Amino acid sequence: MPKDRPASRCSLGRRTSWLFWSSMSGLGGLYLILILLLVFVDFQYANWVDIQTSLADERVRFSIYLSLTTCSLAAILSIWVAVPTGYVLARLGRDSIQRNLEQRPRLNQLAQLIRHSVDTILDVPIVLPPLVVGISLLVLFQTPLGRALDHTTQDFFSWLGFPGIRGITYEIPAIILAQFTVAAAFAIRTMRNTFEQIDERPELVALTLGARRFRVFYTVAMPQAWRGTVAAFTLAWARSLGEFGPILIFAGTARMKTEVLSTTVYLNFQFGNLRGAVVASLILISVAVVALITTRLLLLSGYRGGRR
Amino acid sequence: MIFSRTTQNNRNGRASVALLLGLASIVVVFLLLTFSLRLRPDARRTTADNVQINVYCAAGVARPVEQLVNEFNALMGTHLEIVRTGGSGELAGQIATEFQSGVQRGADLCILADDLLLEKGQNDGMFREVFPLAVQKPVIAVAAGSDWDIQSLSDLVSRTEISYGLTSERAAIGKMARAIAKRDQLLIPLEVNRKTDSENVMTLAQALITGSLDAAIVWDTTVNQLNQGSDQPVLEIAAYVDPQDQIAGRVGLAVLATSSHPTLAIQFARFMSAPDTGGPAFHRFGFVTHPGDHWEEVPEVHLFMGSMFTPVLEERVRHFGERHGVNIYSRWEGCGKLVASIHSINDPELFPDAFFACDTHFMKQVQEYFQAPISVSSNDIVMAIEETQASQIRSPKDLLNANLRIGLCDPDQSALGWLTQQLLSSTPYQALYEKIQEQSAVTVDAGPTLVSQLTAGGLDVAFVYRSNVMADPHLTKNIKIIPLHHSRASQAVQPWAISKSTKNPELMRRLFEMIIRSDTMNSFEKAGFRVKATEKD
Incomplete structure (x- = not known):
C-alpha cells in the first residue's frame, strides 16, 4: 500500500487538476459561447448580399468613415489627457504623499483628501449613465461660455473652409467631444495603473543624476509605458466606437451629418429596417474585431522584440 | 558615470521617438479633423445658404417623413434633416428640456403621433403652429403566418399563453391602448399580462418580427411600413384594438416657438400636409391623411x-x-x-x-x-x-x-x-x-x-x-x-x-x-x- 501512494497521489492530483481547470473555465466558456452566439445569429440574420448592399450605400460608408475618424480623434485626445493625468495620479499616490508629508500630518490628510477627490471626479464619466453625459454637454453648451466656444469654433471652421459646420452642438465636433468625455476616463484609469506598475526607482536615479522632471518623464517613464499607452488608446478607441447615448443627445442622429455606426444601427431600427440594423451591427463588430486584433498583434510583436 | 552616459544615450533615442510621436499626434489630429469635416457633403456650403431645419420625428411616422424630407430638399434646395427619432413622449420630453435650457440649435419642428402632447406643447408655449397630418389606428399585430387567432383586445388580455407587449405610456400608442382598455374595463388585465413595455412602437414591432413576442399593440401603419420594407409580409393585423373607431392616433406637426427659421419650417409643414405632395407618401404607408391645402410654394x-x-x-x-x-x-x-x-x-x-x-x-x-x-x-x-x-x-x-x-x-x-x-x-x-x-x-x-x-x-x-x-x-x-x-x-x-x-x-x-x-x-x-x-x- 505505501508503495502505491505516490502513484495514486499523482493520479488524484491529475484528476483534481482537470476538475479545477474545467470548473474554473466553465463559466468563462459559457460567456465565450454567448458572445459567439450573438455574432453567429447576426450573421445568420443577414446574408452576404445584404452586407454588400449596405457597403454600397453611401450613407453606410459615410457612417463607417466618420466612426473611424471620430473614434481615432477621441482616442488621441484621450491619450493626450490620460498620459499626464495618469502619471500625476500614479506618482502623487498615497505612498508618495505619505513619504513627502510625513512630518506634517494635517497637510498630509488634506493632500490625501484632494487626491481621492480628484481620482473620484475623474471616474465620474465611467459610472454616469451615457444619456446624462449627453444632456450635461448639451446644457454646458447653452451657457455663455459654451455659446462663445460654439461661435468661435464655427468661425474657426469657416476659416478652415467649412462654413457648413455650425460650431459644436449637433455637429461632428459634438460626436468627438461626446466620445472623448467618456473614453478619456477609461484611458486615464489605464494609464494610472500602467504608471503605478512601473518602478519609480529609475526615475529617482535619473533625478539624482541631474536630469530635469520633463526629461525624466519622456526619457525614462514614457518608454516603459508604451504598452499601457497602446492599451489605453485601444480601450478609448473601442469605447468611442460603441458610444451612443451622449451622441444621441448632444450630436443628434442626422443622416449623412452626425451619423456614426451606432447611430446607423439605431436609425435603421427606428425606421423599421431590422436587416439594415443587423448589417450595421455586423460592420460595427467587424471594425471592432479588426481593431482589437491589430492592437494585440502590435503588442505581441513588442514582446517578441524583447521590448517591455 | 559610464553607466549613466550609456543609459542616457539609449534613452535619448527613445525620448525623441516619444516626443516625435507626441508631435505627430498633433498633426494627425488636425488631419483627422479636417478629413471628418470633409466627409460632410454640405460642409463647404456657403454661409448664405447655411440654413438648416432640424426635425424631430416620432418613430412610427419616420418612414413617410424621411421620404418627404428628401423630396422637399430636392425641390427647394433646402437642408431639412431628421436629427432625432423616438417615441412621441420621449421627443416631447427632449424638446421641453431644450426649451427650458434655451438650446439654440434644437428642433425647428417636430412630428408627434399624440395630439394631446401637441396640444400641451402649444399651451405651454413650446409650439407655435400645429398642422394635423394623419390618423392611425391601434391594432393587435402578430408575425405574418402566425397561428395565433386573436379576435379582440379582451381576447388578447384574457389568454395568458399569449406573450404580448405594448409601449410605455410615454409613447402615443401606449397611452391610447390604455385609454381604450380603461374604457372597456380591461386596463388591469392589460397591464398585468403584458410581457414588456418598450419606449416606442418600432422597438416593439421589431420584437415581434424576431419572435420575442407573440403579439403586440402597434399602429396599423407600423404594420404597413414594416411589410413594405421587406420582400414579403413580416407582420399582419390580427384585430383592431378599438373596433368602434372612437379613439385614434392623430399625427401632427408642430413648429417650435424657438425655431430660427419658422417660415421654412412652416413651408415644409404645408408641403407635408398637402394632399398632392405629402398625401401620396402617407397613403403609401397606410395613413389616413388630414386634408391640408394644395401645395404652393x-x-x-x-x-x-x-x-x-x-x-x-x-x-x-x-x-x-x-x-x-x-x-x-x-x-x-x-x-x-x-x-x-x-x-x-x-x-x-x-x-x-x-x-x-x-x-x-x-x-x-x-x-x-x-x-x-x-x-x-x-x-x-x-x-x-x-x-x-x-x-x-x-x-x-x-x-x-x-x-x-x-x-x-x-x-x-x-x-x-x-x-x-x-x-x-x-x-x-x-x-x-x-x-x-x-x-x-x-x-x-x-x-x-x-x-x-x-x-x-x-x-x-x-x-x-x-x-x-x-x-x-x-x-x-x-x-x-x-x-x-x-x-x-x-x-x-x-x-x-x-x-x-x-x-x-x-x-x-x-x-x-x-x-x-x-x-x-x-x-x-x-x-x-x-x-x-x-x-x-
Missing part, C-alpha cells in the same frame, strides 16, 4: 376685414403672412363696401378667402359664399365727443339742441352706420336718426375716418365703435366716450367666416387660430372689444 390669399379691426389686426396679419411665407392681400374697409365687392367680384382668384365682418348683418348678406361663421367679439356703439364739448352732452337727444358738427357712418356702406341707424330709430330715440342725419356734417363709410376727423378738429361728436377710440391710447386723452345705455348699442357682433371656394382653408384656419389666440384677444379687449371666441373654438 408661396400661396396667395385675399382677406376682407372690417375697418374696425385695423388697429388690432393689421400688423398681426402682416406678421402672419411673413412667418407663413404667404402673400396676403387684405382690404380694410367698411363692411358695406366689402359686401358690395364680394357680390361684384367675377374673378375667382380675387374672391376673398375669408371675411371678418364688423357685424353679422353684413355677413348674412354674403353667407352663401362662406362657411358657417364664428362670432369672435362684440362691440358697443358710443358717442365720441371732443373733450371741451363733453359737459353739455349726456345722451343723443342733447345733440338736437347743441350746435355741434356730428359725424355718422353710412348705413349702406358700413355696419356701424346701419347699427347706428337701427339704434337711433328705436325706443326711446324714435325718429332721432333722421333729425341727427339732417344735422350731420359728414357721412363716411368707416368709423376710423370719423375718429380721425374728430381728432383733427373737423367734428365735435361722432357715433363710432368703442374700439375705434380705444385702439389709440392717445385719442382717449382728448376724446371722451359717452356710452349709450341701450340694448341695441351693444348689438354689434363680429363674425369670421372662411370662403367655401378658398384653395387654402387650412391656412385660413391657422389665421383664425392666430386671431383667437390669447395674446391677440387681449389686444381686442384692450381696444374695447368684448371677446366671444376662445382658442377652443
Whole structure:
C-alpha cells in the first residue's frame, strides 16, 4: 500500500487538476459561447448580399468613415489627457504623499483628501449613465461660455473652409467631444495603473543624476509605458466606437451629418429596417474585431522584440 | 558615470521617438479633423445658404417623413434633416428640456403621433403652429403566418399563453391602448399580462418580427411600413384594438416657438400636409391623411376685414403672412363696401378667402359664399365727443339742441352706420336718426375716418365703435366716450367666416387660430372689444 501512494497521489492530483481547470473555465466558456452566439445569429440574420448592399450605400460608408475618424480623434485626445493625468495620479499616490508629508500630518490628510477627490471626479464619466453625459454637454453648451466656444469654433471652421459646420452642438465636433468625455476616463484609469506598475526607482536615479522632471518623464517613464499607452488608446478607441447615448443627445442622429455606426444601427431600427440594423451591427463588430486584433498583434510583436 | 552616459544615450533615442510621436499626434489630429469635416457633403456650403431645419420625428411616422424630407430638399434646395427619432413622449420630453435650457440649435419642428402632447406643447408655449397630418389606428399585430387567432383586445388580455407587449405610456400608442382598455374595463388585465413595455412602437414591432413576442399593440401603419420594407409580409393585423373607431392616433406637426427659421419650417409643414405632395407618401404607408391645402410654394390669399379691426389686426396679419411665407392681400374697409365687392367680384382668384365682418348683418348678406361663421367679439356703439364739448352732452337727444358738427357712418356702406341707424330709430330715440342725419356734417363709410376727423378738429361728436377710440391710447386723452345705455348699442357682433371656394382653408384656419389666440384677444379687449371666441373654438 505505501508503495502505491505516490502513484495514486499523482493520479488524484491529475484528476483534481482537470476538475479545477474545467470548473474554473466553465463559466468563462459559457460567456465565450454567448458572445459567439450573438455574432453567429447576426450573421445568420443577414446574408452576404445584404452586407454588400449596405457597403454600397453611401450613407453606410459615410457612417463607417466618420466612426473611424471620430473614434481615432477621441482616442488621441484621450491619450493626450490620460498620459499626464495618469502619471500625476500614479506618482502623487498615497505612498508618495505619505513619504513627502510625513512630518506634517494635517497637510498630509488634506493632500490625501484632494487626491481621492480628484481620482473620484475623474471616474465620474465611467459610472454616469451615457444619456446624462449627453444632456450635461448639451446644457454646458447653452451657457455663455459654451455659446462663445460654439461661435468661435464655427468661425474657426469657416476659416478652415467649412462654413457648413455650425460650431459644436449637433455637429461632428459634438460626436468627438461626446466620445472623448467618456473614453478619456477609461484611458486615464489605464494609464494610472500602467504608471503605478512601473518602478519609480529609475526615475529617482535619473533625478539624482541631474536630469530635469520633463526629461525624466519622456526619457525614462514614457518608454516603459508604451504598452499601457497602446492599451489605453485601444480601450478609448473601442469605447468611442460603441458610444451612443451622449451622441444621441448632444450630436443628434442626422443622416449623412452626425451619423456614426451606432447611430446607423439605431436609425435603421427606428425606421423599421431590422436587416439594415443587423448589417450595421455586423460592420460595427467587424471594425471592432479588426481593431482589437491589430492592437494585440502590435503588442505581441513588442514582446517578441524583447521590448517591455 | 559610464553607466549613466550609456543609459542616457539609449534613452535619448527613445525620448525623441516619444516626443516625435507626441508631435505627430498633433498633426494627425488636425488631419483627422479636417478629413471628418470633409466627409460632410454640405460642409463647404456657403454661409448664405447655411440654413438648416432640424426635425424631430416620432418613430412610427419616420418612414413617410424621411421620404418627404428628401423630396422637399430636392425641390427647394433646402437642408431639412431628421436629427432625432423616438417615441412621441420621449421627443416631447427632449424638446421641453431644450426649451427650458434655451438650446439654440434644437428642433425647428417636430412630428408627434399624440395630439394631446401637441396640444400641451402649444399651451405651454413650446409650439407655435400645429398642422394635423394623419390618423392611425391601434391594432393587435402578430408575425405574418402566425397561428395565433386573436379576435379582440379582451381576447388578447384574457389568454395568458399569449406573450404580448405594448409601449410605455410615454409613447402615443401606449397611452391610447390604455385609454381604450380603461374604457372597456380591461386596463388591469392589460397591464398585468403584458410581457414588456418598450419606449416606442418600432422597438416593439421589431420584437415581434424576431419572435420575442407573440403579439403586440402597434399602429396599423407600423404594420404597413414594416411589410413594405421587406420582400414579403413580416407582420399582419390580427384585430383592431378599438373596433368602434372612437379613439385614434392623430399625427401632427408642430413648429417650435424657438425655431430660427419658422417660415421654412412652416413651408415644409404645408408641403407635408398637402394632399398632392405629402398625401401620396402617407397613403403609401397606410395613413389616413388630414386634408391640408394644395401645395404652393408661396400661396396667395385675399382677406376682407372690417375697418374696425385695423388697429388690432393689421400688423398681426402682416406678421402672419411673413412667418407663413404667404402673400396676403387684405382690404380694410367698411363692411358695406366689402359686401358690395364680394357680390361684384367675377374673378375667382380675387374672391376673398375669408371675411371678418364688423357685424353679422353684413355677413348674412354674403353667407352663401362662406362657411358657417364664428362670432369672435362684440362691440358697443358710443358717442365720441371732443373733450371741451363733453359737459353739455349726456345722451343723443342733447345733440338736437347743441350746435355741434356730428359725424355718422353710412348705413349702406358700413355696419356701424346701419347699427347706428337701427339704434337711433328705436325706443326711446324714435325718429332721432333722421333729425341727427339732417344735422350731420359728414357721412363716411368707416368709423376710423370719423375718429380721425374728430381728432383733427373737423367734428365735435361722432357715433363710432368703442374700439375705434380705444385702439389709440392717445385719442382717449382728448376724446371722451359717452356710452349709450341701450340694448341695441351693444348689438354689434363680429363674425369670421372662411370662403367655401378658398384653395387654402387650412391656412385660413391657422389665421383664425392666430386671431383667437390669447395674446391677440387681449389686444381686442384692450381696444374695447368684448371677446366671444376662445382658442377652443
